[in-house]
Amino acid sequence: MASGNNLISQPSRRDLLAMALAAGASTTAMGQTSGPPVRVGGTLSLTGPLAATGAIHKIVGDLFVQEANKKQGMLGRPIEWVLLDDQSKPDLARTLYERLITVDKVDLLIGPYATANILSAMSVAQRYNKVLVHSTFGIPKLATYDRHFPGWPIGFSPEDTVSNMALDGILSTGKQVKTFAVVTSKFPSVQFLAVGARDVFKKRGLTENLYLEFEFGARDFGPIAARVREANPDILYMGAIGLEGNQLLEALEKINYTPKNHMYVYPSPGQLAQSPLGKDALSLTIYEDLPPFSDNPEAATFARLYREAATKAGFPFVDPETQAGAGYSSWQILTGAVNATKSLNDDVLTAHLKKNGAETIIGKVRFDGPQNYGDDLMRLKQVQDGKWAIVWPKQVATPGKTIIIK
């Protein structure tokens, strides 16, 4: 369960004044970076099966570097992002990180997207004792390197904490939720959380009506839908990558079944919210362009610029959310540490981050727990009126929105 003391707080008047001053200072310093650039090397899956998400991270990185270079960059020097395309291949990611370190001789590393690619990069970073800040790494226990820092703060045991947080939210309504069904893709990070949810739901007294796994890439959800209708759970948990959630809902509609309550990890956010079938669907997030996140001026600016860039790039869903937020926070973690320590030294950066964590648009991120994981900052969001709203925990809930459970 997420602890409240790390959740985003409303900025005080003093904070706002400080932000205004900082903004003013930044304006003054706009374009004032000088000297040789600080070269930050990383890969993204710009082509291949992960390219759709890779494109989000590229926009985020471009925006961050562009905006940071208008201010103080890193150490007053401009940031140069040496970005390579790992083509969604972990083996290529590994080779390219070797190249970034030994041939391109970048000053710092920033991680790729996706668990397998991040692990490949991590093994290289480990050999050179380089700090590796990365985003959306799904199975924290696999990250054993002492100098990795996750920009996606899901805690060391998200299979436990995320599921408990979600169930806390569901049960907080006081509605009778006694049975559950888990239907999950066998996509590694998705299945990992689904198995955790199953255990947590059982431990907390819910009865399992159905547990079903299907292979990643499945297209025919008819048989699965039939099993779900037969199970008729109070809450349907679906481990879903991309459009799988929509596909199951469409299959359920064909047999005239609407789930009482339903939750998806990790769906295509736009398609699920925009579908009439996605009404009241629950999901997870660490960042949305909603209060209290959008109260942060930097976050608000980022969200505006992101939306512009995503629209220009023709994205079907242009609102920034988890992937964009995690990508941005990764850059913030790295840049913040460099500017705070005025150093590019990996030893110094490691010590700083472990001790101080980082302030990001998704909140305060700590790295002082097991394997550099801190708090689980996952939140529960829900489709309400065709849009996502954060509904749990209460401290970060979108104003006026509460969780709807039938």
Next chain:
Amino acid sequence: MNAPAVKSYRGLVAILAATLAFAALPLFQPSPFLESFLYLLFFWIALATSWTILSGFTGYVSFGHGAFYGAGVYATANLGAHAPLWVCLLAGGLIAAVLGGAVGFVVFRVRRLRGELFALLTLALAIVLATIILNTPIDGGPGVSLMGVRLPRIYANPSSTIYLLGALVAMGSLATAWLVQYSSFGRGLFAISDDEDVAEILGVPTLGFKVAALALSSFLAGVAGAVHALFVSYVTVGETFSITVPLFVLLMSVLGGARHWLGPAIGAIFVTTLTNALVGGDWALAARALIGVTLIVATLYLPEGVIGFLAHRFRARAKPALAAAPIVEPAPEVGPKRPIGDVLLQCDDVHLAFRGVRALNGVTLEVREGEILGLVGPNGSGKSTLINVISGFYRPDAGRLVFAGSDVTADAGHRRARRGIARTFQIPRPFNRLSVLDNVVVAGQFGARGLDHGAALAQAQEWLSFVGLDARAQALPKELNLHQRKFLELARALASGARLIMLDEVLAGLTPAEITTAIDMVRKIHASGATIIFVEHNMRAVLALTDRLVVLNQGQIIAQGDPRAVMQDPLVISAYLGDADAHP
């Protein structure tokens, strides 16, 4: 592409030298990126080369290479934490080999599972294996991390150790492919690729060779996968069994030249270098498109790959004048007419039907050692079917075949060839991508004589000289005219050392002058020691050559005996000309 008949050890020496050079490279402390990049080259070279041992050499295109590679990946993923590295690598190779061998043993028995059906079946194999691994504790879904696997410190840096393993597997694969290509095994595989049925009746044990090629190919892919698991350090079913693995392997092999041991390596180097060179983040999509266009252009303009292109250039430069070679005097001695001996082949009450149509209906005949038996009959009478049954291409529904005192009814075609039965085809069926010389060498190696390569080569040159094709030894069959192609078939049958040669309409399509030459050639072949079944429509040739005549009509023997007497038989006349009462 033509597989060279003359073995040169330069390739093997080059592989050994490269192995030593690559193994020594870490001593000079190169950039780890260079090692990492070279590892990727090695990985793809190993996979593509292993693929070509099956698919390039035999023509059985496999999309299932991801399955064998995946078996190796998961061998290390599951054993890595418990067993020494060499056990993982060996297990990866063996599991893949057993899997491949077992699948091949079943699939290759079914004649219709060739071409695209085989490719689809292998694709299904990869899907089935992925499903099993995903739904069992072998993976279970969340993937397997190998971060805790300890590598032996061959060099100080563990990544150098992985690099070295990659180099050894790649060079080992190349050496294996080289050895296969220049062995009788490889020559048999090439023959299978060009015409599997002909290869079988020339003595190539096609089933065994295909299974062995698949098992060997799978073994190498499995070992490559076992090493690659260490490189990526986190394996998932989705990435391991991705369709991109077999597609890339196929692309590399075709691009480089799938019928040569070095071709896939050239393709792998080209594709891997290209994909690694164009990784700039700002133009990733354009780079992908450029790679795609480059590969399309290369495939269009190099349909037989880089090696094939170079071979054609070389051949074009070395090509002799296209004038038909004169028929030279035969090398072997030509003696007087031979005496007729004991029964060499006996067909007892042979029956064969195709979907109810009786092609052979109780055929019983004898062929005696040293004779030329003429086999005639109207079209559709069953002559070619009988030849096919005797050569083993068809198995009779009933009846018995005894050759040289042994019952061969149940023998496969290659076993009959080794006992001394050979045939030619009405429409010549040479191995089109083997040289004229190699066509004959194959017969010498796999036929009744079972010669080693050197002896088969020497003998092939003699037989080519005998039939007047020695000047065209290095030509491809497509460069020969019909007359020469028929004589190539004769040379092949002779080189096999057959005691019984069945000539199926060898004179069809020839000019009168060529027929005269061919008749003379048949006489010379007969004089060289072979017993002959002579299937022919040309009655002048039949009467000139045969000692005895058998006439088939509607799958039955209607007459046999002295050729001139038989041709006067009313039944024979009726069979050829029809019944006078019925057709006034």
